[in-house]
Structures are given as C-alpha cells and as structure tokens.
Amino acid sequence: MHGPVLHPHTELRFINDTIGYGVVATRPIPQGTVTWVRDRFDQSFTAAEVGAMSPPYRAIVDKFSFVDRHGHYVLCWDLARFLNHSCRANCLAAGYDFEVAVRDIAPGEELTDDYGTLNLDVPFHCDCGAPDCRKTIYPDDLLRLGVAWDALLAEPFARLGAVEQPLEALSATTADWPRAKAACAGLEPIASCRDNYRARDARR
Numbered sequence: 001m002h003g004p005v006l007h008p009h010t011e012l013r014f015i016n017d018t019i020g021y022g023v024v025a026t027r028p029i030p031q032g033t034v035t036w037v038r039d040r041f042d043q044s045f046t047a048a049e050v051g052a053m054s055p056p057y058r059a060i061v062d063k064f065s066f067v068d069r070h071g072h073y074v075l076c077w078d079l080a081r082f083l084n085h086s087c088r089a090n091c092l093a094a095g096y097d098f099e100v101a102v103r104d105i106a107p108g109e110e111l112t113d114d115y116g117t118l119n120l121d122v123p124f125h126c127d128c129g130a131p132d133c134r135k136t137i138y139p140d141d142l143l144r145l146g147v148a149w150d151a152l153l154a155e156p157f158a159r160l161g162a163v164e165q166p167l168e169a170l171s172a173t174t175a176d177w178p179r180a181k182a183a184c185a186g187l188e189p190i191a192s193c194r195d196n197y198r199a200r201d202a203r204r
C-alpha cells in the first residue's frame, strides 16, 4: 500500500502508541533520493477556507496538512500524510516542493521529516526519542534552524543527479525540480529551506 508521490519503496506501519502510524522504507533509499514530491492530486486550501470548515474537517487539516510558502494548507492525498516528525529527520526540503533523503535510509527505517519546516500553526510536542530531541517544535523553527538544515542539504543535493529518482516523472506539475537541477549543475544557488517560511499572520 503506497502512493506514487511518496517514494514507492515505502509502506505504512504502526510505530507505537504515542506516535501512531508512520512510513517505513522497504528497500534501501540512498542519500539524495527525492522521497516526496508535491503532485497535482494533493489538495490545497486557503486559510479562509480552512477557517470556514466544520470541526471534524478542521481536525483533519490540523493533523495532516502543512503550510506551503504561499500560505496554503496542503493535504497530501497519499501516505505522505503519515510522515512523522523526528528531531533527527532523514528527509528534508530545501526551498522546493519536494523532500530528499539527507542520508542513506535502510530497509525497516522510518522516513521522517522535521515539522519545524512545515509552518506549524501552534507549537508541537515531540516524543521522537532522539538524544538531541528539541521537545517543542515551533512555528518559526525555519528561521532559527534553517541555516543548519541548509547545511545538511548540501551533500544530498550533490547526489541528486547520480541516484535513481522514481518520483521525477511526477514532478511535471512543478517548476521546482528543473530549478533544483540547475542548482545541482552549479547554475544557481540551492534555494534555502527558509524560502518555504510563511508567517501565520501572512496567510489569508
């Protein structure tokens, strides 16, 4: 059971009672592989649309969506909505609408990203268990920690063109992949993850 916009070599598994379900690799996923790309089936809502939703719908958006650089709430239609947060995330986004494996991911290992990159509405309590767990993940973590995440992205981006990219064909709806390739070729700088920041009061 997997969706094509999340890496095909993944499946949904129960992680534990605190975290619930999560996405686990079924085969090795090398550093530099795009693990998730925004695609045309993902739904997006303005802040006003979310504000007008009834509580049960609102709860789904609150739990499963992230906010993009335009301030829109994006609800992934596939297993990507089950990606959990880790303070030692193995998947991160630079300033594009896709995430890459920042290190090699082994079969059986959970794919995780950092909710600090997702423009949270409210602080998030983390139980990831990493030795350097930040405990509370804040809406403006991108501004405070973005420089460190950009540094973590340099090595995987250098490998972007050298590893198999099963999701590339699905990136047709975005200009971000060609931009990223130009960056890998040294034609422009790699866009900073901080480009994805959108303050809460700047959402409509």
Ligand SMILES: C[S@@+](CC[C@H](N)C(=O)[O-])C[C@H]1O[C@@H](n2cnc3c(N)ncnc32)[C@H](O)[C@@H]1O
Residues within 6 Å of the ligand: 018, 019, 020, 021, 022, 063, 064, 065, 081, 082, 083, 084, 085, 086, 125, 126, 127, 128
């Ligand atoms: C996008 S969903 C991820 C899928 C979720 N685990 C599930 O089973 O539906 C986000 C929710 O997962 C849980 N979660 C994800 N990462 C977590 C973490 N590091 N610590 C505690 N809870 C986490 C929280 O309940 C959070 O609201």
Ligand SMILES: [Zn+2]
Residues within 6 Å of the ligand: 086, 087, 088, 126, 127, 128, 129, 130, 132, 133, 134, 135
């Ligand atoms: Zn943590």
